[in-house]
Amino acid sequence: MNAARRLSTREVARFVARGFLEFPALTPSDVNEQYLEEMGRGAIPEVAAGTPLSLAYPEGSALARLYSHPEVAAIIESLVGADPFVDHHFVHLTLGEAQRTGFGFTDPLPSQHWHQDSTIDTRQGFDLQIMWYPHEVVLDMGGTRFLPGSHLRIVSEAAIGRYQNIKGQRHVVCPAGTMLVLHHGMWHGGGSNVGPSMRHMVKIRLNARVPQVRLWDDSDLTDKDFEQQPIFWALQPRADNDLHSILCENQPWYEADTHRLEFVNRIRLFRYLLGDDSFDADYWCSRLEFGAGRRNEAASGTREL
Amino acid sequence: MLVLWLADSNLDAPTVAWSRWDGTGERRTMAGDETEPPYPDGLAALRDGWRLFQASSLLPHYPGTETQTSYLKYEFWFEQLSEVPA
Numbered sequence: 001m002n003a004a005r006r007l008s009t010r011e012v013a014r015f016v017a018r019g020f021l022e023f024p025a026l027t028p029s030d031v032n033e034q035y036l037e038e039m040g041r042g043a044i045p046e047v048a049a050g051t052p053l054s055l056a057y058p059e060g061s062a063l064a065r066l067y068s069h070p071e072v073a074a075i076i077e078s079l080v081g082a083d084p085f086v087d088h089h090f091v092h093l094t095l096g097e098a099q100r101t102g103f104g105f106t107d108p109l110p111s112q113h114w115h116q117d118s119t120i121d122t123r124q125g126f127d128l129q130i131m132w133y134p135h136e137v138v139l140d141m142g143g144t145r146f147l148p149g150s151h152l153r154i155v156s157e158a159a160i161g162r163y164q165n166i167k168g169q170r171h172v173v174c175p176a177g178t179m180l181v182l183h184h185g186m187w188h189g190g191g192s193n194v195g196p197s198m199r200h201m202v203k204i205r206l207n208a209r210v211p212q213v214r215l216w217d218d219s220d221l222t223d224k225d226f227e228q229q230p231i232f233w234a235l236q237p238r239a240d241n242d243l244h245s246i247l248c249e250n251q252p253w254y255e256a257d258t259h260r261l262e263f264v265n266r267i268r269l270f271r272y273l274l275g276d277d278s279f280d281a282d283y284w285c286s287r288l289e290f291g292a293g294r295r296n297e298a299a300s301g302t303r304e305l
Numbered sequence: 306m307l308v309l310w311l312a313d314s315n316l317d318a319p320t321v322a323w324s325r326w327d328g329t330g331e332r333r334t335m336a337g338d339e340t341e342p343p344y345p346d347g348l349a350a351l352r353d354g355w356r357l358f359q360a361s362s363l364l365p366h367y368p369g370t371e372t373q374t375s376y377l378k379y380e381f382w383f384e385q386l387s388e389v390p391a
Contacts, residue, residue: 257378
């Protein structure tokens with residue numbers, strides 16, 4: 001087990017709710033610079049799909065140093081377990097003015113259409129997509145655009161390309177060494193680089209080799225997290241870091257009806273990760289399961305914290 | 306062309322997403338190029354001269370997929386005709 005701190009229950013719940021976590025300036029400058037140097041001389045290796053992460057990259061290489069960085073390793077372990085399979089990686093380069101001029105054109109390339117990676121995916125668990133930015137990304141570089149809370153929508157890859165702008169969309173602007181980890185379903189696309197410099201981003205997709213059940217540090221989980229609180233007519237403010245509130249966070253682009261469905265789907269995913277079907281947040285699933293005996297089962301059952 | 310996706314099926318519901326394509330060639334649009342919608346709701350687009358010609362249907366939920374979320378639901382297509390030099 002890795003020595004660095006694994007994610008907390010609250011952090012995992014936030015990942016379930018938003019579909020991503022971000023870690024600004026996570027990796028040290030020598031790893032970032034080593035990657036750019038290796039990239040510059042074409043030294044980023046190919047990796048056969050399904051290779052264990054521990055065998056994917058040459059020892060001492062920048063990408064081996066990336067995944068073995070204690071904090072990176074702890075994040076990976078918390079979400080997909082130790083030594084997951086590398087599904088694939090890809091080096092994303094977005095041409096700046098200097099590179100465009102070298103290729104004989106001047107207009108910036110348009111942004112990439114919105115898409116979800118891979119194909120229609122209805123699994124209960126998830127693959128982890130790492131997006132790593134080895135240098136500072138400023139606004140005119142067209143940093144990755146992504147849509148918080150989109151990860152549980154079942155769509156077919158580029159079919160969402162019709163949408164141009166969606167309320168709540170984000171553009172990555174970050175210091176060097178920043179890492180985002182995303183649920184595989186996150187809607188995203190590369191931006192248009194209108195600046196002078198090339199933008200680099202490394203994407204690594206990881207498949208869990210173990211059930212994704214309580215891989216994180218769940219020592220912050222308490223009995224109170226399993227208790228229901230007043231909803232709708234709620235006069236008292238919720239505690240900071242209230243687990244139910246984290247899971248039931250709205251997004252500005254959700255339709256008036258679908259945000260409730262998103263909550264239901266998040267709770268189902270969180271139950272899987274928790275290994276406990278008695279969990280509910282703000283009663284969204286209990287209500288639908290009434291009559292199936294769930295409430296009585298949950299009230300009389302024991303649970304492991 | 307203007308497409309607005311609204312928060313519910315009423316044309317005066319708030320805009321949650323939007324796309325624009327300019328067939329006159331005067332303006333290039335692309336994904337992620339704006340932060341605020343051109344109209345707060347569909348009715349505001351009508352009032353500004355856009356002609357609504359299509360709205361998404363309200364379809365029953367297919368059994369077994371009632372809680373599944375997918376594409377943006379409330380899609381409204383508008384057009385506006387412009388004169389261009391011959």
